[in-house]
Amino acid sequence: MAIKDYLRERFFPHIWCPGCGHGMVLNGLLRAIEKLGLSKNEIVMVSGIGCSSRITGYVDFHTLHTIHGRALAFATGVKIARPELNLIVPMGDGDALAIGGNHFIHAARRNIDITAIVMNNRIYGMTGGQFSPLSGENISATTAPFLTIDPSFDVVELAKAAGATFVARTTTYHIQQMTDIIRQAILHKGFSVVEVLSQCPTYFGRKNKIGEAADMVAYFKKTTTPMGSKAKQENPYLLERGIFVQEEKPEYCSLYEKVVQKAMKGQ
Amino acid sequence: MSKNIKFVQGNEACAEAALYAGLDFYAGYPITPSSEITETLAYRLPQIGGKFIQMEDEIASLCAIIGASLTGRKVMTATSGPGFSLMQEALGYAIMAEIPCVIVDVQRGGPSTGLPTHGSQGDVCQARWGTHGDHAVIALTASNHQDIFSITVEAFNLAEIFRTPVILLFDEVTAHMRERLVIPQPGEIPLVERLKTSVREGVDYHPYLPREDGRLPMSDFGGVHRYNVTGLFHDMWGFPSSEPGVVHGLLHHLVDKIENRADQLAHYREYYTEDAEQLLVSYGSAARSARHVVEDRRLHGERLGLLELQTLWPFPNGIVREKCAHVKSVVVVEQNMGQVMQAVKLAVENPDKVFLANRIDGVFITPSDIINILRLIQGKGV
Numbered sequence: 204m205a206i207k208d209y210l211r212e213r214f215f216p217h218i219w220c221p222g223c224g225h226g227m228v229l230n231g232l233l234r235a236i237e238k239l240g241l242s243k244n245e246i247v248m249v250s251g252i253g254c255s256s257r258i259t260g261y262v263d264f265h266t267l268h269t270i271h272g273r274a275l276a277f278a279t280g281v282k283i284a285r286p287e288l289n290l291i292v293p294m295g296d297g298d299a300l301a302i303g304g305n306h307f308i309h310a311a312r313r314n315i316d317i318t319a320i321v322m323n324n325r326i327y328g329m330t331g332g333q334f335s336p337l338s339g340e341n342i343s344a345t346t347a348p349f350l351t352i353d354p355s356f357d358v359v360e361l362a363k364a365a366g367a368t369f370v371a372r373t374t375t376y377h378i379q380q381m382t383d384i385i386r387q388a389i390l391h392k393g394f395s396v397v398e399v400l401s402q403c404p405t406y407f408g409r410k411n412k413i414g415e416a417a418d419m420v421a422y423f424k425k426t427t428t429p430m431g432s433k434a435k436q437e438n439p440y441l442l443e444r445g446i447f448v449q450e451e452k453p454e455y456c457s458l459y460e461k462v463v464q465k466a467m468k469g470q
Numbered sequence: 471m472s473k474n475i476k477f478v479q480g481n482e483a484c485a486e487a488a489l490y491a492g493l494d495f496y497a498g499y500p501i502t503p504s505s506e507i508t509e510t511l512a513y514r515l516p517q518i519g520g521k522f523i524q525m526e527d528e529i530a531s532l533c534a535i536i537g538a539s540l541t542g543r544k545v546m547t548a549t550s551g552p553g554f555s556l557m558q559e560a561l562g563y564a565i566m567a568e569i570p571c572v573i574v575d576v577q578r579g580g581p582s583t584g585l586p587t588h589g590s591q592g593d594v595c596q597a598r599w600g601t602h603g604d605h606a607v608i609a610l611t612a613s614n615h616q617d618i619f620s621i622t623v624e625a626f627n628l629a630e631i632f633r634t635p636v637i638l639l640f641d642e643v644t645a646h647m648r649e650r651l652v653i654p655q656p657g658e659i660p661l662v663e664r665l666k667t668s669v670r671e672g673v674d675y676h677p678y679l680p681r682e683d684g685r686l687p688m689s690d691f692g693g694v695h696r697y698n699v700t701g702l703f704h705d706m707w708g709f710p711s712s713e714p715g716v717v718h719g720l721l722h723h724l725v726d727k728i729e730n731r732a733d734q735l736a737h738y739r740e741y742y743t744e745d746a747e748q749l750l751v752s753y754g755s756a757a758r759s760a761r762h763v764v765e766d767r768r769l770h771g772e773r774l775g776l777l778e779l780q781t782l783w784p785f786p787n788g789i790v791r792e793k794c795a796h797v798k799s800v801v802v803v804e805q806n807m808g809q810v811m812q813a814v815k816l817a818v819e820n821p822d823k824v825f826l827a828n829r830i831d832g833v834f835i836t837p838s839d840i841i842n843i844l845r846l847i848q849g850k851g852v
Contacts, residue, residue: 211698214709247691249537260698260709265691267540268700268710269533270563276530280537280545283521284495285692288541329619459521466516 209233211263218257220328222416224375228293228322230428231381231399233262238386246289249278253295254329255322255401264291272302275310278317289389290317296337298339300356304336311365314393315455320385321358321396324403335408342409345387345407359447362396369395370448374423375402379446382444391435393454400442401444462466474653474812480644481506481548483513483554483615483651484574488546488621490654493572494520494659495543497534499527499553502586504576504641528553532560536569540699542664542690544626548574551593552583555600557576562601565724568686570629570664570676572622577641579832588832589642590788591754594809597637598783604721606728608735609637609783613757615651618644620659621737621780627662628735632727633686641805643755643834662810664688669695678720679706684727696705729784736786736799739778742768743793746775750827751790751814752803753779755834760803762837763844782810790817794824801844805835 208235219225236246246264250256252271259266263290269277278290299307299321310317326344327333334344339355363369369391373381381399389396402408402419413419428434430445478486485507488496488852496515508524512619515522521538525531528549535545549557564571577593578653579585593600597609608628612621618640625636667687669675671694680686689695698708703717711717728735741764743749752760757778767774777793794800794814800823802811808826815821827843829835842852 211709213707243696244692244694247833249676254743260700263696265540265696266698268689268702270701273529273560276533277524277537279523279525279530280495280497280534280539281541281691282537283523283534284538284541285544288692305526306530309530343814350673415574459516459523463516466513467519469517 204237206233206237209236209263210378211261213423214260217261219254220405222332222402222404223254224324224403224420225258225322227378228255228320228381228399229258229261231317231378231468232291232293232320232385232466233289235385236388238382239389241289245287246291247278247281247294248291249274249281250293251295252329253298253327255293255295256298258293259316272296272298273306274417275288275303275306279310279315282317283459286316289390291320292317293320293322296321296323296325298337299362300358301336308361308365311362311367311394311396313455314366314368314452316392316394318385318388318391318395318397321398322401323358323398324401324407326403326404326407327443328406330463332410344406358396358398363448366394368393368448368450368452369397369446371396371446372442373442374399374400374427374444376423380444387449391449393452475652476653477648477678478615478617478651479506479646479648480615480640481576481646482510483618484548484638484752485510486621486651486653489514489518490619490624490659491623491626492544492663494518494548495535495545496521496539496547497523497525497531497538499525499531500545500770501528501550503578503645504548504550504574506645507574507576528556529560532557532564532571532573535571536560536564536567539571540691541567544570545756546572546574548576550576550578550586551580552595554596562603562605564609565601565605566701568633568724569635570633571635571637572625572629572638574640576645577639579819585832587642589755589805589834590755590832591639591641591756591805592809593639594806597639606725607637607726607783608632608634608781609639610614610737610781611639611754612780613644613754613778615644617780619651619654623659623661627660630662630664631685632645633688633798634728637783637818639754641754653656662675666690667672667695668768671695677708678704680708680723719732728759733787733788733817735781735784736789737780738786738789739780740793741776741778743775743777745773747773747798748775749794749797749800749839750774750776750803751800751810752776753782753810756803756805759835759837759840763840766837777842779810785817786814787817790814791819792817798823799822801847802825803835803840805829
């Protein structure tokens with residue numbers, strides 16, 4: 204199937220700004236799905252609120268565009284009700300880890316078979332450039348006119364600690380790696396988290412003088428390195444990319460099936 | 471056939487009724503005084519191959535059942551005041567996206583953490599206006615276990631017919647009280663099943679295009695029709711739209727489908743209303759004491775009647791106006807500061823003849839409480 208067959212062209216043009224990284228994530232995601240050869244009827248995409256969350260409107264799957272921060276809770280309901288469906292949940296950084304932080308750690312703890320994609324542009328774009336829990340310190344934002352003092356979460360460490368059984372990071376510069384990682388994340392049976400560093404030239408880039416979209420993407424190339432690379436040893440400030448966790452553990456819906464069997468036997 | 475008789479709590483009656491209605495997905499979070507509903511279903515649902523999950527909070531519980539409903543399941547969650555407050559945003563989502571679901575609020579004293587193990591009826595207006603924006607809701611209640619059973623089944627039926635969340639407003643007194651419950655035989659209470667689209671695969675399905683009768687046939691997630699569901703104003707495909715005509719039309723559809731059927735949705739019981747000179751209007755646990763007062767006063771020759779409301783929203787204005795038309799005074803008996811009394815005042819022709827008999831201290835309102843208040847209203851003193 205061609206990539207455009209996964210799109211609802213009826214609903215274009217999309218709302219994203221020129222240079223936004225979210226379209227690149229959509230590209231990587233659809234290429235991953237194409238490689239997996241999944242039927243469109245088998246995929247449910249659930250999102251919350253924000254620029255990134257609008258992705259659900261543009262794809263020809265079963266799509267559920269919900270409320271801010273709660274996408275994983277809705278997705279959990281869909282998944283438990285129909286475990287055979289593939290659940291993909293794209294989220295922004297604020298959506299996933301500020302308002303949605305609790306649902307994020309609990310979905311990870313349960314190891315429910317959902318693929319969470321955190322499209323991390325370190326800013327609230329839709330509401331006009333406020334800082335997020337992933338902005339980090341000394342960042343200029345409309346709610347940090349004197350620069351941020353809030354430390355940021357490390358999505359990878361947080362997901363690992365909470366119990367996710369597949370944890371990876373990539374960027375919009377590394378589109379081939381992104382496609383491959385998302386493909387593996389969807390295949391993984393359990394809760395998988397893929398952090399994709401994405402650029403918001405309109406707010407984050409402009410306010411922090413990082414340059415235009417292309418400069419921001421180049422910045423991802425310059426400031427990241429493959430996991431365990433020699434470059435990382437020489438420069439600890441580089442951010443690692445790759446698959447950090449990939450392990451087999453009992454998945455929540457499978458465990459619940461056993462509960463059903465036990466309960467039925469006891470009757 | 472022998473009768474299936476149980477001696478149970480109101481919460482268990484609600485859980486049994488939900489199973490009778492076809493509940494097969496439940497998500498919840500522990501909170502007093504509703505926890506027995508969650509506990510009962512944690513035990514019962516897997517026995518019938520249904521799904522139960524304890525979520526991380528009440529917000530997630532409502533979100534999870536909305537998601538599950540979209541796959542074709544009959545769904546419910548239960549909570550109490552603080553949890554119901556947390557659910558308000560997702561409640562609005564279910565209204566906007568037209569997702570059938572049942573939400574039980576076993577009321578306790580509020581505001582805030584309030585009185586966890588004491589009764590109250592303080593969430594009536596929250597059920598109506600707790601979520602933001604113009605909207606309509608269906609909220610039902612009952613005063614005894616047999617009625618809790620039948621009104622719970624009705625909640626599931628109305629959720630399917632109107633594609634909307636239905637709120638069950640019970641309270642701590644009936645929820646924790648034990649009394650006799652006769653479980654009806656299968657088929658004794660008719661059940662409404664999900665109306666599914668007959669549009670075939672490959673033909674354009676419009677999830678938000680109402681039929682002539684106003685109903686919207688659904689297609690399960692995972693089925694052959696892929697469509698978008700959103701909390702934004704949306705067109706007939708479910709795609710976001712801010713086009714004024716679309717916004718105006720959708721809002722009217724959401725409100726009118728319920729408000730225009732207020733009389734049809736009105737469930738109530740009446741006792742001695744035909745020749746009543748004074749009418750009590752009550753609901754939920756308070757109606758038990760109100761009924762006792764009416765039975766007692768009738769023995770003394772007083773022409774007192776009771777209108778027991780089971781549908782609180784949409785408010786049954788027509789019924790209330792009619793029943794109150796020929797009485798000298800109306801006394802609303804409730805365990806809050808007059809939430810239904812305000813609605814009754816709006817419904818009747820002469821609001822000055824509407825009085826409130828209430829109790830708000832966490833103690834169940836007794837018949838003597840009501841009688842004392844009636845004497846005060848009649849100018850007789852206590």
